[in-house]
Amino acid sequence: MPTLPLSLAVITHNEADNIARCLDSVPFAAEKLVVDSGSDDATVAIAQAHGARVVQQDWLGFGAQRNFATTQCSHDWILVLDADEYLTPELAAELQQRLPQLMASDAPAAWLRRSTIYMGAPMRWYRPAVGERLARLYHRERARWTDARVHESLRFDGIAPTLRAPFNHVNNPTLVHKQLKVLRYSELKCRDWLERGKPVRMWQTPFVYALAFLKDYLFRLACLDGWRGFIIAHTAASYAAYKRLRYYEMRHNPESVARAAHILTHHGIDR
Template sequence: MVPEPSPKLPITLLIIARNEAAAIGRCLDSVPFAAEKLVIDSGSTDGTQEVCRQHGARVVHQDWLGFGPQRNFASTQAQHDWILVLDADEALSPELAAEIQQRLPQLMQSSNAGAILRRQTWYMGAPMRWYRPMVGERMGRLYHRGRARWTDVRVHESLRFDGPTPTFEHPFIHLNNPTLVHKQLKTLRYAELKARDWLDRGKPVQMWMTPLVYIAAFIKDYLIRLAFLDGWRGYVVSQTAAAYAVYKRMRYYEMQRNPESRDMAAELLHGYGLDP
Protein backbone atom coordinates (compact mmCIF):
# COMPACT_ATOMS: atom_id res chain seq x y z
CA MET A 1 0.00 0.00 0.00
CA VAL A 2 1.35 3.43 -0.94
CA PRO A 3 1.52 5.68 2.16
CA GLU A 4 -0.63 8.78 2.11
CA PRO A 5 1.31 12.02 1.61
CA SER A 6 1.81 14.12 4.72
CA PRO A 7 -0.54 17.12 5.03
CA LYS A 8 1.31 20.35 4.36
CA LEU A 9 1.89 22.83 7.16
CA PRO A 10 2.54 26.58 6.60
CA ILE A 11 6.26 26.40 7.34
CA THR A 12 9.39 26.85 5.22
CA LEU A 13 12.24 24.36 5.34
CA LEU A 14 15.32 26.54 4.82
CA ILE A 15 18.78 25.32 3.80
CA ILE A 16 21.88 27.30 2.85
CA ALA A 17 24.17 25.29 0.62
CA ARG A 18 27.05 25.11 -1.81
CA ASN A 19 28.14 21.90 -3.57
CA GLU A 20 25.93 19.59 -1.50
CA ALA A 21 24.50 17.43 -4.30
CA ALA A 22 25.44 14.18 -2.56
CA ALA A 23 23.62 14.93 0.70
CA ILE A 24 20.89 17.51 0.24
CA GLY A 25 18.22 15.23 -1.25
CA ARG A 26 18.04 13.19 1.98
CA CYS A 27 17.65 16.41 3.97
CA LEU A 28 14.83 17.73 1.79
CA ASP A 29 12.94 14.45 1.79
CA SER A 30 13.01 14.24 5.59
CA VAL A 31 10.54 17.15 5.89
CA PRO A 32 7.58 16.08 3.73
CA PHE A 33 5.11 18.28 5.61
CA ALA A 34 6.75 21.66 4.79
CA ALA A 35 4.58 23.75 2.48
CA GLU A 36 7.77 25.30 1.11
CA LYS A 37 11.31 23.98 0.73
CA LEU A 38 13.79 26.76 0.03
CA VAL A 39 17.52 26.45 -0.70
CA ILE A 40 19.79 29.49 -0.75
CA ASP A 41 22.68 28.48 -2.98
CA SER A 42 25.94 30.45 -3.02
CA GLY A 43 27.32 29.17 -6.31
CA SER A 44 27.28 25.37 -6.51
CA THR A 45 29.11 23.75 -9.42
CA ASP A 46 28.18 20.09 -8.72
CA GLY A 47 24.51 20.15 -9.73
CA THR A 48 23.13 20.94 -6.27
CA GLN A 49 20.53 23.29 -7.72
CA GLU A 50 19.04 20.62 -9.99
CA VAL A 51 19.00 18.03 -7.20
CA CYS A 52 17.10 20.49 -5.02
CA ARG A 53 14.50 21.13 -7.70
CA GLN A 54 14.06 17.40 -8.23
CA HIS A 55 13.26 17.08 -4.52
CA GLY A 56 10.66 19.85 -4.58
CA ALA A 57 12.73 22.85 -3.48
CA ARG A 58 12.83 26.40 -4.76
CA VAL A 59 16.39 27.64 -5.29
CA VAL A 60 17.56 31.23 -4.79
CA HIS A 61 21.12 32.32 -5.55
CA GLN A 62 22.97 34.56 -3.12
CA ASP A 63 26.72 35.15 -3.12
CA TRP A 64 28.28 34.12 0.17
CA LEU A 65 27.81 36.67 2.97
CA GLY A 66 29.04 34.66 5.97
CA PHE A 67 26.93 32.18 7.94
CA GLY A 68 24.95 34.64 10.07
CA PRO A 69 24.20 37.20 7.32
CA GLN A 70 23.46 34.40 4.84
CA ARG A 71 20.87 32.88 7.17
CA ASN A 72 19.29 36.27 7.89
CA PHE A 73 19.03 36.94 4.15
CA ALA A 74 17.51 33.48 3.69
CA SER A 75 14.81 34.23 6.28
CA THR A 76 13.64 37.19 4.19
CA GLN A 77 13.14 34.94 1.14
CA ALA A 78 10.79 32.45 2.83
CA GLN A 79 7.10 32.46 1.96
CA HIS A 80 6.08 31.62 5.54
CA ASP A 81 6.85 33.30 8.86
CA TRP A 82 7.59 29.98 10.56
CA ILE A 83 10.93 28.51 9.46
CA LEU A 84 12.74 25.22 10.08
CA VAL A 85 16.48 25.40 9.38
CA LEU A 86 18.58 22.37 8.55
CA ASP A 87 22.04 21.97 7.03
CA ALA A 88 22.44 19.80 3.96
CA ASP A 89 24.11 17.01 5.98
CA GLU A 90 21.25 16.92 8.52
CA ALA A 91 17.80 15.32 8.42
CA LEU A 92 14.77 14.95 10.65
CA SER A 93 14.36 11.55 12.24
CA PRO A 94 10.92 10.01 11.52
CA GLU A 95 10.10 10.45 15.22
CA LEU A 96 10.92 14.16 15.18
CA ALA A 97 9.03 14.68 11.92
CA ALA A 98 5.94 13.16 13.54
CA GLU A 99 6.41 15.24 16.71
CA ILE A 100 6.73 18.49 14.75
CA GLN A 101 3.60 17.73 12.75
CA GLN A 102 1.71 17.08 15.99
CA ARG A 103 2.96 20.10 17.95
CA LEU A 104 3.50 22.72 15.27
CA PRO A 105 -0.12 23.91 14.87
CA GLN A 106 -0.34 24.76 18.57
CA LEU A 107 3.12 26.38 18.50
CA MET A 108 2.08 28.60 15.61
CA GLN A 109 -0.95 29.84 17.52
CA SER A 110 1.11 30.78 20.56
CA SER A 111 3.34 33.77 21.29
CA ASN A 112 6.44 31.55 21.37
CA ALA A 113 9.43 32.73 19.36
CA GLY A 114 10.38 29.23 18.25
CA ALA A 115 11.53 25.90 19.60
CA ILE A 116 14.73 24.14 20.58
CA LEU A 117 15.61 20.91 18.78
CA ARG A 118 18.09 18.24 19.85
CA ARG A 119 20.80 16.99 17.47
CA GLN A 120 22.25 13.46 17.38
CA THR A 121 25.57 13.30 15.51
CA TRP A 122 27.03 10.40 13.57
CA TYR A 123 30.84 10.45 13.47
CA MET A 124 33.07 8.07 11.53
CA GLY A 125 30.06 6.06 10.41
CA ALA A 126 28.27 5.55 13.74
CA PRO A 127 26.37 7.64 16.31
CA MET A 128 28.34 9.09 19.19
CA ARG A 129 27.03 7.71 22.50
CA TRP A 130 28.63 9.82 25.23
CA TYR A 131 30.38 12.93 23.89
CA ARG A 132 28.00 15.64 25.05
CA PRO A 133 28.17 18.09 22.11
CA MET A 134 27.21 15.24 19.77
CA VAL A 135 24.51 13.61 21.91
CA GLY A 136 21.30 15.57 22.26
CA GLU A 137 22.93 18.93 21.54
CA ARG A 138 20.31 21.67 22.01
CA MET A 139 20.00 24.01 19.02
CA GLY A 140 17.65 26.76 17.93
CA ARG A 141 16.41 25.65 14.51
CA LEU A 142 12.65 26.31 14.48
CA TYR A 143 11.50 29.92 14.72
CA HIS A 144 9.11 32.71 13.79
CA ARG A 145 11.18 35.15 11.72
CA GLY A 146 9.53 38.14 13.38
CA ARG A 147 10.61 36.92 16.84
CA ALA A 148 14.12 35.61 16.21
CA ARG A 149 17.26 36.59 14.32
CA TRP A 150 20.61 34.99 13.58
CA THR A 151 23.71 36.65 15.01
CA ASP A 152 25.59 38.62 12.36
CA VAL A 153 28.88 36.73 12.51
CA ARG A 154 30.76 34.92 9.77
CA VAL A 155 30.84 31.58 11.60
CA HIS A 156 29.43 29.90 14.74
CA GLU A 157 26.18 31.83 14.36
CA SER A 158 23.21 31.22 16.63
CA LEU A 159 19.57 32.23 16.89
CA ARG A 160 18.57 34.98 19.28
CA PHE A 161 14.95 34.53 20.34
CA ASP A 162 12.56 37.23 21.50
CA GLY A 163 10.15 35.03 23.43
CA PRO A 164 9.69 31.57 24.98
CA THR A 165 11.16 28.49 23.25
CA PRO A 166 9.89 25.02 24.23
CA THR A 167 12.11 22.00 23.56
CA PHE A 168 11.12 19.11 21.33
CA GLU A 169 11.85 15.59 22.55
CA HIS A 170 13.11 13.60 19.56
CA PRO A 171 16.41 14.39 17.79
CA PHE A 172 17.34 15.28 14.27
CA ILE A 173 20.32 13.53 12.72
CA HIS A 174 23.67 15.05 11.71
CA LEU A 175 25.95 13.01 9.46
CA ASN A 176 29.09 14.86 10.49
CA ASN A 177 31.87 15.16 7.89
CA PRO A 178 31.99 11.92 5.90
CA THR A 179 35.81 11.78 6.29
CA LEU A 180 38.52 13.52 8.27
CA VAL A 181 39.61 15.14 5.01
CA HIS A 182 36.23 16.88 4.83
CA LYS A 183 36.61 17.88 8.48
CA GLN A 184 40.05 19.42 7.96
CA LEU A 185 38.87 21.44 4.95
CA LYS A 186 35.93 22.72 6.98
CA THR A 187 38.28 23.56 9.85
CA LEU A 188 40.43 25.69 7.52
CA ARG A 189 37.38 27.60 6.36
CA TYR A 190 35.89 28.09 9.83
CA ALA A 191 39.23 29.28 11.19
CA GLU A 192 39.51 31.81 8.36
CA LEU A 193 36.01 33.12 9.06
CA LYS A 194 36.62 33.36 12.81
CA ALA A 195 39.93 35.17 12.33
CA ARG A 196 38.25 37.69 10.04
CA ASP A 197 35.59 38.34 12.68
CA TRP A 198 38.39 38.95 15.20
CA LEU A 199 40.00 41.38 12.74
CA ASP A 200 36.75 43.33 12.47
CA ARG A 201 36.55 43.60 16.26
CA GLY A 202 40.23 44.42 16.76
CA LYS A 203 40.76 41.47 19.10
CA PRO A 204 44.23 41.52 20.70
CA VAL A 205 46.71 38.87 19.54
CA GLN A 206 47.57 36.63 22.49
CA MET A 207 49.89 33.96 21.11
CA TRP A 208 51.31 33.25 24.56
CA MET A 209 47.99 31.60 25.44
CA THR A 210 48.17 29.09 22.58
CA PRO A 211 49.70 26.12 24.49
CA LEU A 212 47.24 26.65 27.35
CA VAL A 213 44.34 26.84 24.90
CA TYR A 214 45.24 23.45 23.41
CA ILE A 215 45.49 21.75 26.80
CA ALA A 216 42.30 23.31 28.11
CA ALA A 217 40.30 22.51 24.95
CA PHE A 218 41.45 18.88 24.89
CA ILE A 219 40.72 18.30 28.58
CA LYS A 220 37.30 19.94 28.28
CA ASP A 221 36.23 17.69 25.41
CA TYR A 222 38.01 14.46 26.31
CA LEU A 223 37.25 14.41 30.04
CA ILE A 224 34.58 16.93 31.01
CA ARG A 225 32.42 16.33 27.94
CA LEU A 226 32.96 12.55 28.20
CA ALA A 227 34.54 11.97 24.79
CA PHE A 228 36.83 9.31 26.33
CA LEU A 229 33.80 7.06 26.75
CA ASP A 230 33.44 6.93 22.95
CA GLY A 231 36.84 5.24 22.60
CA TRP A 232 39.28 6.25 19.90
CA ARG A 233 36.59 8.26 18.09
CA GLY A 234 36.34 10.35 21.23
CA TYR A 235 40.10 10.89 21.20
CA VAL A 236 40.01 11.95 17.55
CA VAL A 237 37.16 14.43 18.01
CA SER A 238 38.86 15.94 21.09
CA GLN A 239 42.22 16.29 19.37
CA THR A 240 40.57 17.83 16.31
CA ALA A 241 38.70 20.38 18.43
CA ALA A 242 41.85 21.32 20.36
CA ALA A 243 43.86 21.67 17.15
CA TYR A 244 41.18 23.96 15.70
CA ALA A 245 41.25 26.14 18.83
CA VAL A 246 45.00 26.61 18.33
CA TYR A 247 45.06 26.92 14.55
CA LYS A 248 42.55 29.79 14.37
CA ARG A 249 44.71 31.76 16.80
CA MET A 250 47.86 31.07 14.77
CA ARG A 251 46.06 32.09 11.61
CA TYR A 252 44.84 35.30 13.22
CA TYR A 253 48.41 36.08 14.26
CA GLU A 254 49.54 35.54 10.66
CA MET A 255 46.80 37.82 9.33
CA GLN A 256 48.00 40.58 11.64
CA ARG A 257 51.70 40.05 10.90
CA ASN A 258 51.32 39.52 7.14
CA PRO A 259 48.13 41.18 5.80
CA GLU A 260 48.87 39.92 2.27
CA SER A 261 48.11 36.41 3.49
CA ARG A 262 44.40 37.27 3.77
CA ASP A 263 43.81 37.52 0.02
CA MET A 264 46.17 34.65 -0.76
CA ALA A 265 44.30 32.31 1.59
CA ALA A 266 40.90 33.48 0.35
CA GLU A 267 41.91 32.68 -3.24
CA LEU A 268 43.13 29.22 -2.28
CA LEU A 269 39.98 28.40 -0.32
CA HIS A 270 37.81 29.68 -3.17
CA GLY A 271 39.46 27.09 -5.41
CA TYR A 272 38.06 24.40 -3.12
CA GLY A 273 34.60 26.00 -3.06
CA LEU A 274 35.18 27.23 0.51
CA ASP A 275 34.76 30.97 0.34
CA PRO A 276 35.62 32.73 3.62
Protein backbone atom coordinates in the same frame (compact mmCIF):
# COMPACT_ATOMS: atom_id res chain seq x y z
CA MET B 1 0.88 13.94 3.70
CA PRO B 2 -0.93 17.10 4.91
CA THR B 3 1.33 20.14 4.85
CA LEU B 4 1.74 22.84 7.48
CA PRO B 5 2.40 26.56 6.87
CA LEU B 6 6.11 26.10 7.48
CA SER B 7 9.16 26.94 5.38
CA LEU B 8 12.17 24.65 5.43
CA ALA B 9 15.26 26.77 4.70
CA VAL B 10 18.60 25.23 3.71
CA ILE B 11 21.76 27.07 2.63
CA THR B 12 23.96 25.11 0.25
CA HIS B 13 27.19 25.00 -1.70
CA ASN B 14 28.06 21.76 -3.48
CA GLU B 15 25.80 19.55 -1.36
CA ALA B 16 24.69 17.09 -4.04
CA ASP B 17 25.46 14.13 -1.77
CA ASN B 18 23.25 15.40 1.06
CA ILE B 19 20.47 17.70 -0.11
CA ALA B 20 17.89 15.09 -1.17
CA ARG B 21 17.96 13.32 2.22
CA CYS B 22 17.61 16.66 4.02
CA LEU B 23 14.65 17.86 1.96
CA ASP B 24 12.84 14.53 1.97
CA SER B 25 12.97 14.34 5.77
CA VAL B 26 10.48 17.25 6.07
CA PRO B 27 7.52 16.12 3.93
CA PHE B 28 5.02 18.26 5.85
CA ALA B 29 6.65 21.63 5.06
CA ALA B 30 4.47 23.69 2.73
CA GLU B 31 7.63 25.27 1.30
CA LYS B 32 11.17 24.01 0.84
CA LEU B 33 13.65 26.78 0.10
CA VAL B 34 17.27 26.26 -0.87
CA VAL B 35 19.56 29.31 -0.93
CA ASP B 36 22.55 28.27 -3.00
CA SER B 37 25.84 30.14 -3.28
CA GLY B 38 27.08 29.05 -6.67
CA SER B 39 27.26 25.25 -6.52
CA ASP B 40 29.02 23.70 -9.50
CA ASP B 41 27.77 20.18 -8.84
CA ALA B 42 24.20 18.82 -9.10
CA THR B 43 22.93 20.45 -5.89
CA VAL B 44 20.46 22.78 -7.61
CA ALA B 45 19.02 20.14 -9.95
CA ILE B 46 18.61 17.62 -7.13
CA ALA B 47 17.01 20.22 -4.85
CA GLN B 48 14.49 21.17 -7.52
CA ALA B 49 13.73 17.52 -8.23
CA HIS B 50 12.94 17.05 -4.56
CA GLY B 51 10.46 19.90 -4.39
CA ALA B 52 12.61 22.87 -3.41
CA ARG B 53 12.52 26.40 -4.74
CA VAL B 54 16.12 27.48 -5.31
CA VAL B 55 17.36 31.05 -4.89
CA GLN B 56 20.90 32.00 -5.85
CA GLN B 57 22.81 34.31 -3.50
CA ASP B 58 26.54 34.97 -3.38
CA TRP B 59 28.02 33.93 -0.05
CA LEU B 60 27.47 36.51 2.69
CA GLY B 61 28.74 34.59 5.70
CA PHE B 62 26.74 32.08 7.71
CA GLY B 63 24.68 34.52 9.78
CA ALA B 64 23.93 36.93 6.94
CA GLN B 65 23.15 34.05 4.55
CA ARG B 66 20.62 32.62 7.00
CA ASN B 67 19.04 36.05 7.49
CA PHE B 68 18.78 36.43 3.73
CA ALA B 69 17.11 33.02 3.53
CA THR B 70 14.62 34.18 6.17
CA THR B 71 13.57 37.09 3.93
CA GLN B 72 12.96 34.69 1.02
CA CYS B 73 10.64 32.34 2.89
CA SER B 74 6.91 32.46 2.19
CA HIS B 75 5.83 31.52 5.72
CA ASP B 76 6.44 33.14 9.09
CA TRP B 77 7.48 29.93 10.79
CA ILE B 78 10.81 28.60 9.52
CA LEU B 79 12.73 25.40 10.13
CA VAL B 80 16.45 25.68 9.37
CA LEU B 81 18.56 22.63 8.59
CA ASP B 82 22.02 22.28 7.14
CA ALA B 83 22.25 20.07 4.07
CA ASP B 84 24.05 17.35 6.06
CA GLU B 85 21.24 17.26 8.64
CA TYR B 86 17.87 15.54 8.47
CA LEU B 87 14.87 14.88 10.67
CA THR B 88 14.41 11.48 12.24
CA PRO B 89 10.96 9.92 11.72
CA GLU B 90 10.33 10.43 15.44
CA LEU B 91 11.01 14.16 15.25
CA ALA B 92 8.98 14.51 12.05
CA ALA B 93 6.01 12.93 13.83
CA GLU B 94 6.50 15.11 16.91
CA LEU B 95 6.66 18.27 14.80
CA GLN B 96 3.48 17.37 12.95
CA GLN B 97 1.74 16.91 16.28
CA ARG B 98 3.08 19.99 18.09
CA LEU B 99 3.51 22.56 15.33
CA PRO B 100 -0.14 23.69 15.10
CA GLN B 101 -0.21 24.60 18.79
CA LEU B 102 3.24 26.22 18.61
CA MET B 103 2.29 28.31 15.58
CA ALA B 104 -0.83 29.55 17.35
CA SER B 105 1.18 30.68 20.38
CA ASP B 106 3.36 33.73 21.02
CA ALA B 107 6.51 31.63 21.28
CA PRO B 108 9.46 33.10 19.36
CA ALA B 109 11.17 29.81 18.61
CA ALA B 110 11.64 26.19 19.64
CA TRP B 111 14.72 24.21 20.64
CA LEU B 112 15.59 21.01 18.79
CA ARG B 113 18.04 18.34 19.86
CA ARG B 114 20.76 17.17 17.48
CA SER B 115 22.50 13.80 17.42
CA THR B 116 25.75 13.36 15.50
CA ILE B 117 26.84 10.52 13.24
CA TYR B 118 30.65 10.52 13.19
CA MET B 119 32.88 8.17 11.21
CA GLY B 120 29.81 6.27 10.08
CA ALA B 121 28.22 5.63 13.48
CA PRO B 122 26.30 7.64 16.09
CA MET B 123 28.27 9.10 18.96
CA ARG B 124 26.98 7.57 22.20
CA TRP B 125 28.52 9.60 25.02
CA TYR B 126 30.22 12.79 23.78
CA ARG B 127 27.89 15.46 25.14
CA PRO B 128 27.84 17.97 22.22
CA ALA B 129 27.04 15.09 19.84
CA VAL B 130 24.26 13.52 21.91
CA GLY B 131 21.17 15.67 22.25
CA GLU B 132 22.88 19.03 21.65
CA ARG B 133 20.20 21.72 21.99
CA LEU B 134 19.93 24.16 19.07
CA ALA B 135 17.35 26.81 18.16
CA ARG B 136 16.39 25.90 14.61
CA LEU B 137 12.64 26.52 14.49
CA TYR B 138 11.46 30.13 14.78
CA HIS B 139 9.01 32.87 13.86
CA ARG B 140 10.83 35.27 11.58
CA GLU B 141 9.40 38.40 13.22
CA ARG B 142 10.45 37.23 16.69
CA ALA B 143 13.97 35.92 16.08
CA ARG B 144 17.04 36.78 14.04
CA TRP B 145 20.40 35.19 13.29
CA THR B 146 23.55 36.97 14.43
CA ASP B 147 25.63 38.38 11.58
CA ALA B 148 28.74 36.36 12.45
CA ARG B 149 30.68 34.94 9.51
CA VAL B 150 30.78 31.59 11.31
CA HIS B 151 29.33 30.09 14.51
CA GLU B 152 26.18 32.16 14.14
CA SER B 153 23.30 31.74 16.58
CA LEU B 154 19.60 32.53 16.67
CA ARG B 155 18.71 35.38 19.02
CA PHE B 156 15.27 35.88 20.52
CA ASP B 157 13.50 36.93 23.71
CA GLY B 158 10.99 34.86 25.58
CA ILE B 159 10.43 31.23 26.45
CA ALA B 160 10.93 28.59 23.76
CA PRO B 161 9.79 24.98 24.18
CA THR B 162 12.13 22.05 23.58
CA LEU B 163 11.16 19.12 21.38
CA ARG B 164 12.08 15.67 22.61
CA ALA B 165 13.04 13.66 19.52
CA PRO B 166 16.38 14.46 17.82
CA PHE B 167 17.42 15.31 14.30
CA ASN B 168 20.58 13.81 12.85
CA HIS B 169 23.81 15.43 11.70
CA VAL B 170 26.22 13.52 9.48
CA ASN B 171 29.40 15.19 10.69
CA ASN B 172 32.13 15.35 8.04
CA PRO B 173 32.15 12.14 5.99
CA THR B 174 35.97 11.95 6.29
CA LEU B 175 38.74 13.60 8.29
CA VAL B 176 39.82 15.28 5.05
CA HIS B 177 36.45 17.06 4.96
CA LYS B 178 36.94 18.04 8.61
CA GLN B 179 40.37 19.57 8.01
CA LEU B 180 39.10 21.55 5.03
CA LYS B 181 36.26 22.84 7.21
CA VAL B 182 38.77 23.80 9.92
CA LEU B 183 40.68 25.89 7.38
CA ARG B 184 37.53 27.62 6.20
CA TYR B 185 35.96 28.24 9.61
CA SER B 186 39.26 29.45 11.05
CA GLU B 187 39.66 31.94 8.23
CA LEU B 188 36.15 33.30 8.76
CA LYS B 189 36.54 33.56 12.52
CA CYS B 190 39.92 35.28 12.22
CA ARG B 191 38.48 37.84 9.81
CA ASP B 192 35.84 38.64 12.41
CA TRP B 193 38.58 39.06 15.03
CA LEU B 194 40.56 41.24 12.64
CA GLU B 195 37.62 43.57 12.07
CA ARG B 196 37.06 43.90 15.81
CA GLY B 197 40.75 44.49 16.53
CA LYS B 198 40.97 41.56 18.93
CA PRO B 199 44.34 41.55 20.74
CA VAL B 200 46.86 38.86 19.84
CA ARG B 201 47.58 36.62 22.83
CA MET B 202 49.79 33.88 21.46
CA TRP B 203 50.91 32.84 24.94
CA GLN B 204 47.41 31.42 25.46
CA THR B 205 47.68 28.98 22.55
CA PRO B 206 49.23 25.93 24.28
CA PHE B 207 46.86 26.34 27.21
CA VAL B 208 43.89 26.73 24.85
CA TYR B 209 44.78 23.43 23.17
CA ALA B 210 45.23 21.56 26.45
CA LEU B 211 42.08 22.92 28.07
CA ALA B 212 39.95 22.37 24.95
CA PHE B 213 41.16 18.78 24.69
CA LEU B 214 40.55 18.03 28.36
CA LYS B 215 37.12 19.67 28.26
CA ASP B 216 35.95 17.51 25.38
CA TYR B 217 37.80 14.30 26.19
CA LEU B 218 37.08 14.15 29.91
CA PHE B 219 34.34 16.54 30.97
CA ARG B 220 32.21 16.09 27.84
CA LEU B 221 32.78 12.32 27.97
CA ALA B 222 34.40 11.86 24.55
CA CYS B 223 36.69 9.33 26.27
CA LEU B 224 33.74 6.93 26.52
CA ASP B 225 33.40 6.86 22.72
CA GLY B 226 36.78 5.16 22.30
CA TRP B 227 39.23 6.25 19.63
CA ARG B 228 36.50 8.22 17.84
CA GLY B 229 36.17 10.26 21.00
CA PHE B 230 39.93 10.84 21.13
CA ILE B 231 39.92 11.97 17.50
CA ILE B 232 36.98 14.35 17.93
CA ALA B 233 38.57 15.89 21.05
CA HIS B 234 41.91 16.30 19.28
CA THR B 235 40.41 17.91 16.17
CA ALA B 236 38.37 20.32 18.29
CA ALA B 237 41.43 21.32 20.31
CA SER B 238 43.53 21.67 17.16
CA TYR B 239 40.89 23.97 15.68
CA ALA B 240 40.94 26.14 18.80
CA ALA B 241 44.74 26.43 18.62
CA TYR B 242 45.00 26.88 14.84
CA LYS B 243 42.65 29.89 14.90
CA ARG B 244 45.10 31.68 17.16
CA LEU B 245 48.11 30.76 15.02
CA ARG B 246 46.36 32.01 11.91
CA TYR B 247 45.22 35.22 13.59
CA TYR B 248 48.78 35.91 14.72
CA GLU B 249 49.87 35.56 11.10
CA MET B 250 47.11 37.90 9.87
CA ARG B 251 48.16 40.59 12.31
CA HIS B 252 51.89 40.27 11.65
CA ASN B 253 51.64 39.72 7.90
CA PRO B 254 48.47 41.45 6.62
CA GLU B 255 49.31 40.39 3.06
CA SER B 256 48.52 36.82 4.08
CA VAL B 257 44.78 37.59 4.29
CA ALA B 258 44.40 38.14 0.54
CA ARG B 259 46.86 35.41 -0.38
CA ALA B 260 45.07 32.85 1.77
CA ALA B 261 41.68 33.92 0.41
CA HIS B 262 42.98 33.36 -3.12
CA ILE B 263 44.28 29.85 -2.47
CA LEU B 264 41.19 28.82 -0.50
CA THR B 265 38.90 30.08 -3.26
CA HIS B 266 41.03 28.33 -5.88
CA HIS B 267 40.48 25.03 -4.07
CA GLY B 268 36.79 25.67 -3.48
CA ILE B 269 37.12 26.05 0.29
CA ASP B 270 36.26 29.73 0.63
CA ARG B 271 33.28 31.45 -0.95
